[in-house]
Amino acid sequence: MTTAGRLRMPGHAVLQLPLAILALALFVIDVVASVLAVIVVGLPILMVSLPATRWVVGVHRRWAATVLGSPVPPPYRPTEGATRLERLRIMGADPMTWRDIAWLLVALPLALTTSLVVLILFVLVVTGIAWWFGVGPIMVARSRIDRWFLSFGTTERLEQRVEVLTETRNQSLDHAAAELRRIERDLHDGAQARLAGLGMTLGMAAELLDRDPEGARQMLTEARQTSSAALGDLRDVVHGIHPPVLADRGLVSALRALALDLAAPVEVTGDLGGDEGGRLPAPVESAAYFAVAECLANVAKHSGAGHAWVELGLAGGTLTVVVGDDGRGGADPSGGTGMRGVARRVAAFDGTMRVSSPAGGPTLVTLEVPCDSSSPRTLPSSGTA
Amino acid sequence: MRLVLAEDLALLRDGLIRILEAHGFEIAAAVEDAEALATALEDPTADAAVLDVRLPPTHTDEGLRAAVDVRSRRPGFPVMVLSQYVERIYARELLASGDGGIGYLLKDRVGDVGEFVDAVRRVADGGTVLDPQVVSAVMARQAPVERLTTREREVLALMAEGRSNAAIAAALFVTEKAVGKHTNNIFTKLDLPVAPDDNRRVLAVLAWLQI
Numbered sequence: 394m395t396t397a398g399r400l401r402m403p404g405h406a407v408l409q410l411p412l413a414i415l416a417l418a419l420f421v422i423d424v425v426a427s428v429l430a431v432i433v434v435g436l437p438i439l440m441v442s443l444p445a446t447r448w449v450v451g452v453h454r455r456w457a458a459t460v461l462g463s464p465v466p467p468p469y470r471p472t473e474g475a476t477r478l479e480r481l482r483i484m485g486a487d488p489m490t491w492r493d494i495a496w497l498l499v500a501l502p503l504a505l506t507t508s509l510v511v512l513i514l515f516v517l518v519v520t521g522i523a524w525w526f527g528v529g530p531i532m533v534a535r536s537r538i539d540r541w542f543l544s545f546g547t548t549e550r551l552e553q554r555v556e557v558l559t560e561t562r563n564q565s566l567d568h569a570a571a572e573l574r575r576i577e578r579d580l581h582d583g584a585q586a587r588l589a590g591l592g593m594t595l596g597m598a599a600e601l602l603d604r605d606p607e608g609a610r611q612m613l614t615e616a617r618q619t620s621s622a623a624l625g626d627l628r629d630v631v632h633g634i635h636p637p638v639l640a641d642r643g644l645v646s647a648l649r650a651l652a653l654d655l656a657a658p659v660e661v662t663g664d665l666g667g668d669e670g671g672r673l674p675a676p677v678e679s680a681a682y683f684a685v686a687e688c689l690a691n692v693a694k695h696s697g698a699g700h701a702w703v704e705l706g707l708a709g710g711t712l713t714v715v716v717g718d719d720g721r722g723g724a725d726p727s728g729g730t731g732m733r734g735v736a737r738r739v740a741a742f743d744g745t746m747r748v749s750s751p752a753g754g755p756t757l758v759t760l761e762v763p764c765d766s767s768s769p770r771t772l773p774s775s776g777t778a
Numbered sequence: 779m780r781l782v783l784a785e786d787l788a789l790l791r792d793g794l795i796r797i798l799e800a801h802g803f804e805i806a807a808a809v810e811d812a813e814a815l816a817t818a819l820e821d822p823t824a825d826a827a828v829l830d831v832r833l834p835p836t837h838t839d840e841g842l843r844a845a846v847d848v849r850s851r852r853p854g855f856p857v858m859v860l861s862q863y864v865e866r867i868y869a870r871e872l873l874a875s876g877d878g879g880i881g882y883l884l885k886d887r888v889g890d891v892g893e894f895v896d897a898v899r900r901v902a903d904g905g906t907v908l909d910p911q912v913v914s915a916v917m918a919r920q921a922p923v924e925r926l927t928t929r930e931r932e933v934l935a936l937m938a939e940g941r942s943n944a945a946i947a948a949a950l951f952v953t954e955k956a957v958g959k960h961t962n963n964i965f966t967k968l969d970l971p972v973a974p975d976d977n978r979r980v981l982a983v984l985a986w987l988q989i
Contacts, residue, residue, distance in 0.1 A: 617889045617890065620886075620889065621886045621889060624862075624884075624885075624886045625886075628862065628863050631862075631863070632863070637862075637863050637865065638865055638867060638868075640838060641838040641839040642838070642839065646867065649867055650865050650866065650867040653866045653867060654866065654915065656919055
């Protein structure tokens with residue numbers, strides 16, 4: 394440990410004392426407010442005291458991270474975009490909140506023992522040597538205790554991961570089953586029916602061939618038109634499964650092709666690196682394509698926008714797509730099945746969807762999808778929280 | 779007229795050979811993948827090419843790339859591109875590869891043998907032929923098209939597909955003179971400059987439609 398590092402320890406120790414007193418006060422407030430929440434009075438208090446608790450705890454997480462030299466991430470459930478009351482509900486259901494509150498209780502005795510020992514050793518010149526060698530282990534021990542309280546262990550992280558995976562897998566399976574039913578129906582009502590008709594027309598033409606060659610010729614013309622229509626149906630079905638340009642050229646070109654087919658002008662910008670606009674793993678490309686298609690369909694249906702844009706970027710193994718429009722705003726991410734569908738598509742890849750849509754616009758939908766499947770995340774996506 | 783033909787499905791390849799040979803074309807080479815196509819297009823005696831978009835090895839857009847590529851080396855080399863689907867983004871790339879001598883059609887159109895052979899001939903003569911599906915999708919989104927009468931819209935669509943006045947007259951069962959009147963009206967209503975020849979006219983219409 395460097396001298397500067399050692400000298401920082403008494404600094405932390407001094408600061409931890411008043412924070413520990415604040416922690417104890419917050420513990421009392423949190424507990425009392427939780428009880429009062431039953432008769433509503435406690436709710437406004439919790440709205441202030443819970444964020445304050447998170448702040449105090451956050452400071453200790455950062456200190457522990459500095460001392461231990463490894464990150465101690467704040468493993469809270471996401472509350473972005475939720476209303477104040479919903480935020481309270483999410484915080485209350487978050488196991489980490491309860492660990493925070495438990496930690497508040499032990500913070501004071503913990504700070505008194507460790508901080509006082511470090512300070513006394515530091516102040517008394519005689520014990521300088523003991524301080525020189527003792528301060529490191531003491532603060533490391535203290536930080537370990539903090540970390541044990543304030544972050545999830547491997548088992549808990551795995552449990553949460555399994556929970557998230559189970560949920561997204563079920564959604565994916567439901568979605569896949571629904572897609573298969575849709576494709577089956579499309580084929581049954583479209584190409585299959587037309588091919589059956591084609592067979593009949595050809596049969597009639599064969600019968601007419603000798604008796605009425607002119608009639609047979611008409612039948613054959615009709616048969617050709619039917620085969621053309623059947624191919625058209627099949628093309629539509631294929632387009633709905635995997636658009637050809639996506640297969641040929643990748644995400645950016647496929648979205649440009651999609652934009653060309655829309656009524657409102659849509660600008661597609663972005664570069665995913667590499668040659669030919671960069672290729673991502675095929676499942677990610679497909680999910681991102683259909684997610685953006687759904688967003689643009691929403692823009693066309695609800696926003697009244699005159700102009701929309703799609704920005705794509707790839708940084709640190711995460712694909713970021715922003716779909717924006719200059720429409721009337723007020724989009725609700727949990728309102729329509731369309732937006733939930735978008736969230737579900739990206740959640741299957743541990744991706745997230747954020748919606749910013751103030752009344753009067755503009756609306757921005759931000760999708761983030763990790764492209765590197767070897768970096769699992771333990772937090773549930775905001776779309777499903 | 780010697781053609782290079784590229785199509786990976788044997789059944790369709792044989793069908794195309796039969797149709798084209800029956801209508802007086804000579805097949806210089808009929809190939810099934812991108813590599814053989816590149817070699818076949820080196821042949822200086824080939825006059826034009828009929829290419830499928832999807833070819834081995836990757837089954838993506840080899841045929842399209844080969845078309846753009848050969849036209850950059852041999853400007854104006856006529857190429858008819860056939861595909862199971864038509865995309866506006868690809869139509870743009872083909873049109874940008876040089877003025878005229880380009881065609882882009884759905885494979886379904888081969889079924890109407892007379893029209894298909896006629897389209898190949900027009901492309902080989904330096905004309906521009908675009909699939910009606912691309913044209914109709916684009917026309918549906920052009921507000922000024924509303925100013926045209928139904929008949930004028932039909933004429934505009936056929937012009938965008940690359941047809942001459944005579945062909946448009948035949949398709950709509952009207953006289954060539956009537957078609958000439960409609961085209962003049964269209965050009966006036968859309969503020970298009972009057973073009974000297976058929977292909978310039980097609981290109982002006984396509985540019986106006988922003989295909």
